[in-house]
Amino acid sequence: MIIFQAVSKNYINNISSLEDINLVINRGEFVSIVGQSGAGKTTLLKLMIMEEKPTKGEIFFDKLMLSKIKKSSLPTLRRNIGMVFQDFKLINTKTVFENVAFVLEVLGKTQIEINKSVTAALDIVGIKDKDSCFPYQLSGGEQQRVAIARAIVHHPIILIVDEPTGNLDLLNGWEIVKLLVKINELGTTVILATHNREIVNSLNKRVVTLDKGRIVQDQATNGKYII
Amino acid sequence: MFLTKLKRIFKTAIVNFWRNGSINIATTGIMTVTLLSISILVILTFLGNSLIENFKTKIDISVYFFSEASEEDILKVRDEVVALPEVREILYISKEQAWERFKVQYSDNPVISQGIGELDENPLFATLSIKAKNMDQYSKINEFLSNARFKDTIQKVSFDDNKTQIAKLSLITKTAQKDGAIVILVFVIISLFVIFNAVRLTMYNYKQEVKIMNLVGAGKWYIQLPFIIEGALYGIIGSIFSISILAGMIFLTKDAQNIESFLYGGSSAGVFKGSLTEYFKNNFLLIFGVQLAAGIFIGVLSSLIAIRKYMKI
Numbered sequence: 001m002i003i004f005q006a007v008s009k010n011y012i013n014n015i016s017s018l019e020d021i022n023l024v025i026n027r028g029e030f031v032s033i034v035g036q037s038g039a040g041k042t043t044l045l046k047l048m049i050m051e052e053k054p055t056k057g058e059i060f061f062d063k064l065m066l067s068k069i070k071k072s073s074l075p076t077l078r079r080n081i082g083m084v085f086q087d088f089k090l091i092n093t094k095t096v097f098e099n100v101a102f103v104l105e106v107l108g109k110t111q112i113e114i115n116k117s118v119t120a121a122l123d124i125v126g127i128k129d130k131d132s133c134f135p136y137q138l139s140g141g142e143q144q145r146v147a148i149a150r151a152i153v154h155h156p157i158i159l160i161v162d163e164p165t166g167n168l169d170l171l172n173g174w175e176i177v178k179l180l181v182k183i184n185e186l187g188t189t190v191i192l193a194t195h196n197r198e199i200v201n202s203l204n205k206r207v208v209t210l211d212k213g214r215i216v217q218d219q220a221t222n223g224k225y226i227i
Numbered sequence: 228m229f230l231t232k233l234k235r236i237f238k239t240a241i242v243n244f245w246r247n248g249s250i251n252i253a254t255t256g257i258m259t260v261t262l263l264s265i266s267i268l269v270i271l272t273f274l275g276n277s278l279i280e281n282f283k284t285k286i287d288i289s290v291y292f293f294s295e296a297s298e299e300d301i302l303k304v305r306d307e308v309v310a311l312p313e314v315r316e317i318l319y320i321s322k323e324q325a326w327e328r329f330k331v332q333y334s335d336n337p338v339i340s341q342g343i344g345e346l347d348e349n350p351l352f353a354t355l356s357i358k359a360k361n362m363d364q365y366s367k368i369n370e371f372l373s374n375a376r377f378k379d380t381i382q383k384v385s386f387d388d389n390k391t392q393i394a395k396l397s398l399i400t401k402t403a404q405k406d407g408a409i410v411i412l413v414f415v416i417i418s419l420f421v422i423f424n425a426v427r428l429t430m431y432n433y434k435q436e437v438k439i440m441n442l443v444g445a446g447k448w449y450i451q452l453p454f455i456i457e458g459a460l461y462g463i464i465g466s467i468f469s470i471s472i473l474a475g476m477i478f479l480t481k482d483a484q485n486i487e488s489f490l491y492g493g494s495s496a497g498v499f500k501g502s503l504t505e506y507f508k509n510n511f512l513l514i515f516g517v518q519l520a521a522g523i524f525i526g527v528l529s530s531l532i533a534i535r536k537y538m539k540i
Binding site: 049051072075076077078079081083085089090091092093102103105106108110111150 | 228231232235243246247433435436438439440441442443444445446447449
């Protein structure tokens with residue numbers, strides 16, 4: 001479903017963030033991307049949603065070659081992906097409800113459908129009662145939940161999650177991971193970038209390990225966080 | 228679906244405008260001041276020009292004829308002058324008419340009235356009062372009148388007396404019109420720059436928001452339109468405030484405005500035919516319309532340019 005073919009990404013000053021990445025992620029998989037801070041996890045995810053472009057190599061989304069995609073088709077591609085950003089990226093001028101509803105508004109859903117889906121998504125992540133708050137009125141953990149609700153509300157084909165447990169305590173972190181597993185069981189491909197060893201080890205799913213911008217290990221099943 | 232989206236775009240724009248209270252008040256304030264300043268400047272320039280035009284209509288050259296010159300000769304000169312392409316208006320005052328006018332004008336003055344009574348004959352001359360189409364043409368008309376064949380008929384042409392004044396006024400007119408236009412242009416450019424930067428700073432707040440919208444898959448126009456409408460709102464509200472303040476200023480200074488009566492002691496023959504208040508009332512829709520259109524144009528253009536910068540993801 002997502003294929004990376006010899007992908008490299010260099011930032012300014014030729015500092016290499018990713019080097020020669022070859023990776024195939026199939027539909028319905030749960031893949032954990034692990035590695036220390038600065039290993040290139042976030043860059044890898046940014047390439048998937050085309051927030052960044054590769055310096056070398058090619059990325060495919062199904063049969064679509066991402067380098068050939070027109071700028072006008074980019075929104076349509078992104079609507080198939082749900083992304084939970086490390087820094088949440090919530091819109092500060094919109095309430096919790098409006099933040100989650102925005103994706104559905106973009107898709108042109110009716111107000112009735114929006115009300116129903118947003119309430120359900122907020123219920124799943126457990127912050128239904130905060131729907132009229134603005135992001136700055138919430139704690140870090142609550143903001144993370146809103147970001148997850150926004151990423152799943154439109155039932156995307158792929159859910160990309162960047163460090164979802166970084167701002168949560170252990171208990172809340174586990175709850176979020178259980179939620180991701182549940183979403184994956186319902187058929188959504190989940191790509192999880194994290195450096196939380198305990199969570200990765202308990203998942204028993206595929207683990208791709210990055211170190212200094214290279215894939216050093218790809219354990220197809222029962223993967224463990226080994227560095 | 229299109230209508231639903233359009234409705235949402237408008238709703239987002241209005242909600243954004245409302246929620247960003249203090250920033251939007253500042254931006255709308257700058258827009259108001261900009262529109263108001265440009266309007267005042269344009270009105271002042273227009274007022275200045277109309278005053279100059281008014282002065283121009285009062286300038287003429289007079290031709291005095293010898294008292295022995297026959298009416299036939301005088302009328303011949305008049306007909307020849309009328310045929311000149313430079314002449315706009317010509318007024319012939321015969322010896323008798325001049326005498327009658329003089330008598331009426333000084334009827335209140337007993338000394339002069341007595342002096343008039345003692346005179347046996349009319350001491351005045353027939354005159355031609357000539358107005359040129361523009362100020363530069365008086366010297367040409369003067370040249371024509373200085374022709375040797377008129378030397379027995381024409382006693383004097385007042386051009387030499389008025390020459391300096393005419394030249395001065397001609398220079399003032401040209402300078403005022405040229406400099407007025409330059410001042411307006413410079414001011415408009417500065418104002419555009421100020422308002423553009425004010426809107427740009429407001430839009431800078433939305434930088435992150437625009438990026439997020441892009442990343443969650445919103446289309447180009449779905450992202451941009453609310454901000455463009457917000458830009459238009461600055462123009463609409465700014466122009467409403469501006470026209471209200473302008474109206475207030477004009478009505479409050481109503482009594483001080485009668486420049487013509489101030490200058491000519493009550494005669495009112497100029498462009499305004501009354502006061503500035505009258506002019507403002509008659510042209511209210513035009514002034515407001517131009518302000519509104521300019522405000523919307525500046526607001527929309529500024530926000531479009533500003534927001535496009537953040538669309539590159």
